[in-house]
Amino acid sequence: MSDKINTGDVLLDVKNLNVRFYSNGREMKAVNGVSFNIKKGETFGFVGESGCGKSTTSRAIIRLLAENAKIPSGEIIYKGQDILKLSNDKLRKIRGKEIGMIFQEPMTALNPVLTIKQQMYEQFIGTNMTKAQKEEKAVEMLRLVGIPSPEKRLKEYIHQFSGGMRQRAMIAITLAANPNLLIADEPTTALDVTIQDQIIKLINKIKDQLGMSVLLITHDLGVISQMCDRVAVMYAGYFVETADTLTLFSVPRHPYTKGLIDALPSTDKKDLSLKPIKGTAPSLADLPSGCPFAPRCPYKEDKCDAELPEMKEISPGHMVRCHFHEKLKGAQGLISIDEEGDNNV
Amino acid sequence: MDVLNYILKRVLQMIPVFIIVTILIFILIRAIPGDPAMVMLGERATPESLAALREKLGLNESYITQFLLYLKGIVTLDLGDSIKFNMPVVDLIFSRVGTTIWLTIMSTFFTVIFSFIPGYIAGIKKDKIPDQIIRLIALIGLSVPSFWIGLVLLTLFAVQIKIFPVSGWGDTFIEHFVGLILPSITQAIGVSAILIRNLRNNVVDIKNSDYVDFAKSKGISQFRISAFHIVRNALIPTTTLLSLKIIAMFGGSIVIENVFTLPGIGALLVNSIYARDYAVVQGIIIMFVIVVMVINLLTDIIYSILDPRVKLS
Amino acid sequence: MNKKAIKINVSLIIGIIIVGIALIMALFPSMFTNYDPEAIDATAMLAPPSAEHIFGTDNYGRDIFARVIYSARIDLLIGVGAMIIPFFVGTALGIISGYYGGKVDAFLMRVLDIFMAFPYMVLAIAIVAITGAGIKALFISMWLVGWKEYTRLVRSEVLVVKNSEYVEAAKVLGYNDLRIIVRSIIPNVLSSAIVYGASDIVMCMMSGAAMSYLGLGVQSPTPEWGAIISGGKAFLSIAWWITIFPGIFLVVTGLGFSLIGDGLSDKLRQKGR
Numbered sequence: 001m002s003d004k005i006n007t008g009d010v011l012l013d014v015k016n017l018n019v020r021f022y023s024n025g026r027e028m029k030a031v032n033g034v035s036f037n038i039k040k041g042e043t044f045g046f047v048g049e050s051g052c053g054k055s056t057t058s059r060a061i062i063r064l065l066a067e068n069a070k071i072p073s074g075e076i077i078y079k080g081q082d083i084l085k086l087s088n089d090k091l092r093k094i095r096g097k098e099i100g101m102i103f104q105e106p107m108t109a110l111n112p113v114l115t116i117k118q119q120m121y122e123q124f125i126g127t128n129m130t131k132a133q134k135e136e137k138a139v140e141m142l143r144l145v146g147i148p149s150p151e152k153r154l155k156e157y158i159h160q161f162s163g164g165m166r167q168r169a170m171i172a173i174t175l176a177a178n179p180n181l182l183i184a185d186e187p188t189t190a191l192d193v194t195i196q197d198q199i200i201k202l203i204n205k206i207k208d209q210l211g212m213s214v215l216l217i218t219h220d221l222g223v224i225s226q227m228c229d230r231v232a233v234m235y236a237g238y239f240v241e242t243a244d245t246l247t248l249f250s251v252p253r254h255p256y257t258k259g260l261i262d263a264l265p266s267t268d269k270k271d272l273s274l275k276p277i278k279g280t281a282p283s284l285a286d287l288p289s290g291c292p293f294a295p296r297c298p299y300k301e302d303k304c305d306a307e308l309p310e311m312k313e314i315s316p317g318h319m320v321r322c323h324f325h326e327k328l329k330g331a332q333g334l335i336s337i338d339e340e341g342d343n344n345v
Numbered sequence: 346m347d348v349l350n351y352i353l354k355r356v357l358q359m360i361p362v363f364i365i366v367t368i369l370i371f372i373l374i375r376a377i378p379g380d381p382a383m384v385m386l387g388e389r390a391t392p393e394s395l396a397a398l399r400e401k402l403g404l405n406e407s408y409i410t411q412f413l414l415y416l417k418g419i420v421t422l423d424l425g426d427s428i429k430f431n432m433p434v435v436d437l438i439f440s441r442v443g444t445t446i447w448l449t450i451m452s453t454f455f456t457v458i459f460s461f462i463p464g465y466i467a468g469i470k471k472d473k474i475p476d477q478i479i480r481l482i483a484l485i486g487l488s489v490p491s492f493w494i495g496l497v498l499l500t501l502f503a504v505q506i507k508i509f510p511v512s513g514w515g516d517t518f519i520e521h522f523v524g525l526i527l528p529s530i531t532q533a534i535g536v537s538a539i540l541i542r543n544l545r546n547n548v549v550d551i552k553n554s555d556y557v558d559f560a561k562s563k564g565i566s567q568f569r570i571s572a573f574h575i576v577r578n579a580l581i582p583t584t585t586l587l588s589l590k591i592i593a594m595f596g597g598s599i600v601i602e603n604v605f606t607l608p609g610i611g612a613l614l615v616n617s618i619y620a621r622d623y624a625v626v627q628g629i630i631i632m633f634v635i636v637v638m639v640i641n642l643l644t645d646i647i648y649s650i651l652d653p654r655v656k657l658s
Numbered sequence: 659m660n661k662k663a664i665k666i667n668v669s670l671i672i673g674i675i676i677v678g679i680a681l682i683m684a685l686f687p688s689m690f691t692n693y694d695p696e697a698i699d700a701t702a703m704l705a706p707p708s709a710e711h712i713f714g715t716d717n718y719g720r721d722i723f724a725r726v727i728y729s730a731r732i733d734l735l736i737g738v739g740a741m742i743i744p745f746f747v748g749t750a751l752g753i754i755s756g757y758y759g760g761k762v763d764a765f766l767m768r769v770l771d772i773f774m775a776f777p778y779m780v781l782a783i784a785i786v787a788i789t790g791a792g793i794k795a796l797f798i799s800m801w802l803v804g805w806k807e808y809t810r811l812v813r814s815e816v817l818v819v820k821n822s823e824y825v826e827a828a829k830v831l832g833y834n835d836l837r838i839i840v841r842s843i844i845p846n847v848l849s850s851a852i853v854y855g856a857s858d859i860v861m862c863m864m865s866g867a868a869m870s871y872l873g874l875g876v877q878s879p880t881p882e883w884g885a886i887i888s889g890g891k892a893f894l895s896i897a898w899w900i901t902i903f904p905g906i907f908l909v910v911t912g913l914g915f916s917l918i919g920d921g922l923s924d925k926l927r928q929k930g931r
Binding site for chain 2: 105114
Binding site for chain 2: 768771772774775776777778779780783784785786787788857860864867868871872873874884887890891894895898901902904905908909910911912913915916917920
């Protein structure tokens, strides 16, 4: 896994991204100095609690933010151009065709009064496809995502689909534009466990088939482990740890990551009780001046309240934002491996 | 086929309501104090003419017989004669209803003109200056009585600047059209205020909806997003409300036709009350009830056409 | 504080000020004018606005300003009086219909259907035909027409609240229906009825004035805005002031109640969030 990570071409490079929301005269620091890149054919994951800024970060990539949001600084370099500096017309050419997005809840993300066909055909605007080609492509997309009798279902509305089929339909619409990067915002959260599994497998399969990159947003480490090559853990608008998935699960170095992993129900562990992280995340309108996780951190020292730690690379590709990450050295992850990285689950 | 079945079902459901309503109207008209013949002809009527009218109205029969005759009349479209106009009520209504129908159609047209664009702008510009202005205007529009704004418009555009007729609607099609402009605008003001508020709130909800975000994420043009995702969806409840408000405008003709002296059904109703021409009053009320029921039914059908989620059942 | 909260207070405050002034006019009209609203003055017929008669006079030489001021009493009475009975009756029926459901609900909904079959003005006019024109006819017709909106509104709210956890809990605890309705249902459904009530006052005032305009409500010489406007219609081309001034008072008073309704509904929506 790790050799692939280091050699791939960078598709998207986000540098020092900041997003602020303004409401009722208050400033909310939703995303703070986030930097990451996504390589071709790679699945990159954001994980964190709801409200940690992971959705906002992903939406900022195609500038799909609420009216009261501002991006005071940062760069989002996609194929050599900064998306934040693009005109609206150029941005529209990136949206859909280059970077597609799927949402958590297809029932609300698809227009209830337009057919699947009408919504899929919007992806073909500006192409010189004939009517027959559009029809063919649309049917092919539904077939690709595993919707039976696609010719018939194309003419239906989203409310006529069942839960899992809805998510498939939305994926089909997004993929109809052949994006190079798919942003999947909690694509499985609203689904039953069995259907969740089907959708995960579907995205993985299509990703390999089409050679796409995927940016996955989830609060579920389980989903991360099934899909992602690399992961960023987000907390209060900050990246607190990034690493390849295996490293993150085996040698987590940020106390928050460790807490998330400990909170997972696992049959591997002898102790079957769940250990939730105590306390709640700070308000984005009123972040502490030091480490944002300090108030909940079991390893906290005075320095943590005083000074925001920098993102430090502690081993190739493994970055962590913690003054005392050394304390977690040797801590037990979900998967036990030795420091060389050989897997022995 | 579904729609036909549905219409049939609804019409069957309407029958009991309609029967009860006709019974109520029957009782209402008979509840008018005094001898109806005397009331109609006045204090100084001769005993002969009173007896003749009683005979004609069937007042000498028992209430049961009267009621059966009345029901038979409704079914056979024979609602008796107008005393004032000395002609069958049904013929009288048909000769007048055209004005009211045209008034309602033109009022609906102006309502659409006045409400759809401002409502959309207010929603898109929520809490910004255009929204504040449009909302204030709509709020004032809600508080303006139609008979007064009608008289104000008359004073301005018929009395001071003589663009429109002060009363009536002339004889030719063009005169009819010109004569209905001020009355229709008057009708449209109050209804537009209601629709603007409704449409604005729909647009506010929809422009922040997931499906508009999803449409944006597809990179389609702002125009397409507005037209096919925001406006189209926001207009569904507004159109439904408009078709219900058509009933109110049809009823509003009672006031408007008085203000602009139009020869429609509303003016006829008021004048028939003054003239105690109760056969006409009864006939018009029955007609209004039928119109209300038909428009309600049409509203449900339109709603189901506009919104595929709504099933007729 | 934040901008939004200030804006809400503005509509509510302006509304309350307007309605407050109207109320003072209704209670103490003689504070505003020395003229008798019904006093005929043959020497000053159809006089245009002047220092003596600031709103002019009508065809009987009656002072329009005095008539407009004295009208506030009867118009407010119509607005509030026509709204208050349907408010209580309609809300009560809505609670009963929604809470008990079943046959009671089905019956009430059929009655509602029947009343829905009449356009408002048509029913009002039918009643006037029976009782004869006058304020009594006005109230009876509005009471008969007004309740159904409250019933529909409250019923749909009750259906939501009824299935909420705290009502279920109250039932499990064995509280009787009356206690559940008073403690849990009414506080939750009343606010939307009150917001509707504010706009209903406007509608009642407008309809009352319209009926009086048609000569079916308040009768001259009693001062009432709609009736004054009606009296001015014949003199539109020579004495616009008879028609224009009472209308402005009607609009502004209506706007006052509308602003209160808007302010209240914004406040309640915020509270709900």
